[in-house]
Amino acid sequence: xxxxxxxxxxxxxxxxxxxxxxxxxxxxxxxxxxxxxxxxxxxxxxxxxxxxxxxxxxxxxxxxxxxxxxxxxxxxxxxxxxxxxxxxxxxxxxxxxxxxxxxxxxxxxxxxxxxxxxxxxxxxxxxxxxxxxxxxxxxxxxxxxxxxxxxxxxxxxxxxxxxxxxxxxxxxxxxxxxxxxxxxxxxxxxxxxxxxxxxxxxxxxxxxxxxxxxxxxxxxxxxxxxxxxxxxxxxxxxxxxxxxxxxxxxxxxxxxxxxxxxxxxxxxxxxxxxxxxxxxxxxxxxxxxxxxxxxxxxxxxxxxxxxxxxxxxxxxxxxxxxxxxxxxxxxxxxxxxxxxxxxxxxxxxxxxxxxxxxxxxxxxxxxxxxxxxxxxxxxxxxxxxxxxxxxxxxxxxxxxxxxxxxxxxxxxxxxxxxxxxxxxxxxxxxxxxxxxxxxxxxxxxxxxxxxxxxxxxxxxxxxxxxxxxxxxxxxxxxxxxxxxxxxxxxxxxxxxxxxxxxxxxxxxxxxxxxxxxxxxxxxxxxxxxxxxxxxxxxxxxxx
Amino acid sequence: xxxxxxxxxxxxxxxxxxxxxxxxxxxxxxxxxxxxxxxxxxxxxxxxxxxxxxxxxxxxxxxxxxxxxxxxxxxxxxxxxxxxxxxxxxxxxxxxx
Numbered sequence: 001x002x003x004x005x006x007x008x009x010x011x012x013x014x015x016x017x018x019x020x021x022x023x024x025x026x027x028x029x030x031x032x033x034x035x036x037x038x039x040x041x042x043x044x045x046x047x048x049x050x051x052x053x054x055x056x057x058x059x060x061x062x063x064x065x066x067x068x069x070x071x072x073x074x075x076x077x078x079x080x081x082x083x084x085x086x087x088x089x090x091x092x093x094x095x096x097x098x099x100x101x102x103x104x105x106x107x108x109x110x111x112x113x114x115x116x117x118x119x120x121x122x123x124x125x126x127x128x129x130x131x132x133x134x135x136x137x138x139x140x141x142x143x144x145x146x147x148x149x150x151x152x153x154x155x156x157x158x159x160x161x162x163x164x165x166x167x168x169x170x171x172x173x174x175x176x177x178x179x180x181x182x183x184x185x186x187x188x189x190x191x192x193x194x195x196x197x198x199x200x201x202x203x204x205x206x207x208x209x210x211x212x213x214x215x216x217x218x219x220x221x222x223x224x225x226x227x228x229x230x231x232x233x234x235x236x237x238x239x240x241x242x243x244x245x246x247x248x249x250x251x252x253x254x255x256x257x258x259x260x261x262x263x264x265x266x267x268x269x270x271x272x273x274x275x276x277x278x279x280x281x282x283x284x285x286x287x288x289x290x291x292x293x294x295x296x297x298x299x300x301x302x303x304x305x306x307x308x309x310x311x312x313x314x315x316x317x318x319x320x321x322x323x324x325x326x327x328x329x330x331x332x333x334x335x336x337x338x339x340x341x342x343x344x345x346x347x348x349x350x351x352x353x354x355x356x357x358x359x360x361x362x363x364x365x366x367x368x369x370x371x372x373x374x375x376x377x378x379x380x381x382x383x384x385x386x387x388x389x390x391x392x393x394x395x396x397x398x399x400x401x402x403x404x405x406x407x408x409x410x411x412x413x414x415x416x417x418x419x420x421x422x423x424x425x426x427x428x429x430x431x432x433x434x435x436x437x438x439x440x441x442x443x444x445x446x447x448x449x450x451x452x453x454x455x456x457x458x459x460x461x462x463x464x465x466x467x468x469x470x471x472x473x474x475x476x477x478x479x480x481x482x483x484x485x486x487x488x489x490x491x492x493x494x495x496x497x498x499x500x501x502x503x504x505x506x507x508x509x510x511x512x513x514x515x516x517x518x519x520x521x522x523x524x525x526x527x528x529x530x531x532x533x534x535x536x537x538x539x540x541x542x543x
Numbered sequence: 544x545x546x547x548x549x550x551x552x553x554x555x556x557x558x559x560x561x562x563x564x565x566x567x568x569x570x571x572x573x574x575x576x577x578x579x580x581x582x583x584x585x586x587x588x589x590x591x592x593x594x595x596x597x598x599x600x601x602x603x604x605x606x607x608x609x610x611x612x613x614x615x616x617x618x619x620x621x622x623x624x625x626x627x628x629x630x631x632x633x634x635x636x637x638x639x640x
Contacts, residue, residue, distance in 0.1 A: 184561045186624065188635075208617070209617060353607075
């Protein structure tokens with residue numbers, strides 16, 4: 001029908017081919033993209049989610065002095081990881097109530113580098129005794145490297161999917177053509193037409209974001225996807241080290257002197273950083289060869305309010321605390337990468353901007369979701385026999401259910417596991433993740449066994465129930481129920497609980513609409529078919 | 544205060560732009576508005592959006608300002624659209640009875 005309106009055959013050709021490209025590029029990795037989009041969206045609140053998932057760690061009413069905390073944890077790391085060639089800690093800030101630190105282990109078989117990591121209580125300096133969990137970082141990591149596979153494979157899959165997304169966005173814009181004319185257009189109750197309008201709305205309103213997030217997503221891992229330029233340009237270890245210094249504030253450990261010498265006051269070093277960047281704006285403290293005469297300490301600036309991930313840090317001589325260098329700028333190419341990287345992560349955001357990121361990213365999730373559903377809606381009308389669709393239709397339909405409704409069930413299941421698994425379970429953090437995948441597999445089994453529409457409705461109701469009951473589970477299993485959080489002004493807990501109810505409402509609305517939905521099967525456009533048969537099939541479908 | 548201010552400006556801007564569109568004029572008022580009014584609405588809408596950008600850039604600089612502006616425009620365009628759909632539904636239901 002569209003083709004009739006198009007006056008020039010040449011234009012028609014490109015638009016049609018772009019439309020086909022859009023359809024198939026969008027479908028082929030659409031399920032992967034949906035999962036990446038949704039977990040990535042949630043990951044904008046990963047620090048808050050991590051706090052919620054470690055309820056033993058008290059609500060942070062005021063920020064501790066970062067300098068004091070840095071000294072406390074540095075002392076503790078001297079005990080926990082003695083002789084470590086390098087440790088690094090992320091100081092507590094407005095979004096983190098614990099200190100996350102990791103270190104290279106001192107001894108080990110030659111050629112093998114071991115790592116240790118832990119969360120520390122800023123007030124006591126001790127390792128936190130909270131339940132073992134990956135917290136919101138699970139969604140964050142899953143978003144670009146998935147699970148149960150080597151990290152590199154996951155990142156390659158994510159990269160290919162992102163490239164597909166980019167192609168889908170560009171071809172989608174070309175296909176759409178009436179972006180401005182149809183800007184506020186929505187035709188209600190028109191089946192495929194309504195789905196297309198909805199798909200266009202969530203895509204067009206968030207278009208700057210969708211394009212930015214896809215492109216910058218590729219940039220974050222560009223060194224993996226396209227290493228050749230770097231390999232050609234930087235050949236010696238010294239050059240590589242210089243490159244690293246442009247990209248991150250992690251100073252690389254050189255050769256230790258072998259002479260023991262205590263580390264100077266870390267507190268004094270962080271104080272200098274605080275004078276430069278503000279009291280609560282120190283991000284990370286890294287030390288190489290602490291306890292050796294050749295020790296170095298880097299104190300890096302926090303991420304807040306700065307649209308760049310390019311490193312800014314002060315470098316100190318470890319034994320004397322003398323300021324060796326101030327790194328506050330990088331070259332133009334490195335800064336370009338730093339800005340694009342920062343745009344993707346959005347860690348510079350104040351809370352309003354973070355919510356904007358979350359909401360527009362949710363629109364991106366809806367863009368992929370509506371696109372997937374539309375593939376089905378469009379083809380259902382053309383099925384010769386809706387009772388027995390062809391294999392491709394069947395597979396896409398089931399995968400849509402598992403990806404869209406099933407993922408909500410699985411992600412909420414992950415949070416349930418966090419509250420329900422026994423505290424002393426071995427490898428507890430891993431079991432939370434196993435539960436996520438077990439639940440997701442169950443939704444797959446369910447979607448295969450049940451009729452499509454019933455599977456949709458039941459899984460959406462399951463997600464609704466799990467989300468709606470989660471704040472109650474939290475109230476029963478922790479000391480921090482919603483009413484308590486509200487009184488305390490603990491917005492991390494109250495916000496998470498309330499958000500569960502908002503999302504439960506959203507899933508309930510989707511469930512009700514899906515349950516009421518009567519697909520319009522083609523009855524007019526195929527005159528050979530008896531109308532009686534069609535309505536009989538319809539009735540059977542409804543029963 | 545800059546966040547609520549630019550949010551309101553974007554909301555007003557998109558509302559004006561929506562009323563400047565022919566289809567929406569028919570849906571909401573039942574007829575086309577005079578060309579001069581449509582043009583005025585379009586200019587007013589664009590100015591409101593630019594003003595919102597100005598507020599954010601003056602407050603946070605170009606980097607953060609543009610990011611925030613993009614978020615506010617996406618969100619407010621969505622809100623205006625949902626409101627238009629809602630009012631059209633209410634109108635359709637009312638005219639049926």
